[in-house]
Amino acid sequence: MHYKLCFIGFGNVARSLARLLERKRGSLKSTYDITYSVTGIATGRHGFAVNPDGIDVGQALEKVESGNSIAPLSTFQVADSLAVIQHSQANVMFENSPVNYETGQPAIDHVRVALNLGMHAITANKGTVVHAYQELTALAKSKNKKFRFESTVLGGSPVFSTFREAMPLAELTSFKGIINATTNLILSRMEDGESFDDAVKYCQSIGIAETDPSGDVDGWDAAIKVSALATVLMDASRPLKPQDVERKGIREITPEMVKQAKAEKKRWKLVASAERVGSQIKGRVSPELVDSSSPLYGMMGSSSGLTFSTDVLPNYSVIVSERAGMKGGPEETAYGLFADFVNAVK
């Protein structure tokens, strides 16, 4: 089966996905009989391209990475993302536009349009999940297509798909863990004696923190992930909104506090959690002091992880950790999109 793909957003993650698809071309064909071509690309600053006969992806990567426009690769005159979706004749849309925490737009519109055109919609954009999970899931179902978003938490590692495919009828009662890698890396570097500001700068230098780091350090990113997890895995009928998650960031954690904790063989961690309390779901993001008896104690650097409590498996934890020389990054997030694609069409 041949699939035409379009990429809405062509930043680090989407370009890693393009390379991963190319690297896995042989095994996609041999294992699943899947072939593909890329028929549409929308970038933020390097133009738009549509060619239903297939865009040369190598050329598109080269143009974007050398700062040039991809418009010369287009056989259509297209001027925005929606036009790319509409004219690409794609079967699958990968949505990787920048996250808008308040409204989820324009990503939600991209997903709506793609699903309405009969495409599977796969996104790494948390905004679509926290602001429109129910609507987009219902729309996908009505079109017999998939709306998938594995990459939105734990950087591409299976969480949503594990619950969906591997843990049938497990009732999630609570979860707790570290889900913002940037703040975890900042706290780890502070433990090694670096200042908060220098640690933030380091995170910016390796591309895991934004120019404005407040989304990470004030706990917004973690709160939004709590919201997404609780909505999808605990109670989709009453979505937990990011602003309803009790939230405190790491700005108040001073070097003295980190030093004191270290002296006591403890560590400050930005802990995210949610639990059922009566008929409600309570979400929380807050710094906590943990000792070596906590599974969070050993999660250092850009590692992240969650412990899930269910009625059938009391404590099931997933941890995504650093390996020397391979920091969590766009390649892993890209794999989440790749896995969503294969699972949507296989």
Added chain:
Amino acid sequence: MHYKLCFIGFGNVARSLARLLERKRGSLKSTYDITYSVTGIATGRHGFAVNPDGIDVGQALEKVESGNSIAPLSTFQVADSLAVIQHSQANVMFENSPVNYETGQPAIDHVRVALNLGMHAITANKGTVVHAYQELTALAKSKNKKFRFESTVLGGSPVFSTFREAMPLAELTSFKGIINATTNLILSRMEDGESFDDAVKYCQSIGIAETDPSGDVDGWDAAIKVSALATVLMDASRPLKPQDVERKGIREITPEMVKQAKAEKKRWKLVASAERVGSQIKGRVSPELVDSSSPLYGMMGSSSGLTFSTDVLPNYSVIVSERAGMKGGPEETAYGLFADFVNAVK
């Protein structure tokens, strides 16, 4: 869709499964439109029962747990497990006979017969995987049925199904972790000052160690799990046999060594691993001294867990840990069988 089930082996795990199925009867129907009846039960010491119209499971549980035979519940004269499979008219067989590490029998025959009769075959029996994975998988495929064994490692938590369903085309290059809960609990109790013998007795008293504890303490159970994981997830064409796994147990770990490690903020753990070395897969089970920088350091008591290194996700860990008052046990293993059932038929 209605499924007839037969239970071959009706020990702690199988009886937990029978109770779990009953507890989930409503959600099986409402979520998946699955209904079921139990039409065959073979026990080790309490007889055999077949009734294609459905056995009263509550009565069967009561009889076995009060030490009586289930034969009066039978509408057929059946005298062995194979006869139960043959006459049950079941669609799904749950195989939970005792493990035979050397040959995998009679479990392998049970699976063969069930698959040949057109049943899905679901087992918690490691022997079937390490001794006949290729044959049984091929047989299942030829019958368009499933051979599933999620419960064989990490006590019912998703591992095989995560790789199969959630991590398409991920290439596993190595794994490492703690996969024998009994030895981990023994080492944890020794750290608290208990003797090896008393720790073994405790494990026997809570039902997680056998009368002859050598399968656990000499590393055989861990070696067999390494073999199963490597065979299924790394290279099914060349199964790694349990006897080919380099193996050392925990008998040489003295109280003095445990005390010394504790003084240095370290811990002895029975570590199981496998990795590709050239064209081979090397498996290993051996005590290792770990410090708090290791993800294994925090796994205490009957916890177990594995870190998987793949080409797409460098370090993906799954940990199954104790929760106060809920030790890992037959309920969790039973969930693995339950999940296999739902995933086989849904």
